Amino acid sequence: MEKLLVSFDDFKKSKKLVVENKPFPFDYDKEIIKAANLVFSFEANKYDDVVSVTGNITGTMSFECSRCLKEFEQKVKIPFECSFTKEEYEYDIAEEMREAVLLNIPMKPLCKDDCKGLCPVCGNNKNEKDCFCEQKMKDEFVAEKWSKIKKLKI
Secondary structure (H helix, E strand, C coil), X not given: CCCCEEEHHHHCCCCEEEEEEEECCCCCCCCCCCEEEEEEEEEEEEECCEEEEEEEEEEEEEEECCCCCCEEEEEEEXXXXXXXXXXXXXXXXXXXXXXXXXXXXXXXXXXXXXXXXXXXXXXXXXXXXXXXXXXXXXXXXXXXXXXXXXXXXX
């Protein structure tokens, strides 16, 4: 991954450094994140022997829905912050930003909160077309298991 170094040398003329809308060179696992188009902005302030960095990573990331397996795009705005001291002199903020993005990846990405998923019988995407496989299975199960009880005359 490309380094993004912030150094005490960056503050020779001013106590503030502002970077806006730079592409974020993010290496990601294509199995988890299908695509990413991210930019970052940050403000770094020097306070005596400490530099404090606060910023945001914004853009879009594409995932595969964990229920229906459809690829979908999600807008993101991910805050990050870090600080370093004069003893460190320069600091690679790319790793802090990478960690912020990784911590923001959903454990079970969903294309929408009420995604119905795939039918376990026919594999149909139930968001696009309803099927009646589950009801048919329940009816057959009830018919098979309870058929003798239904014949009882009480």
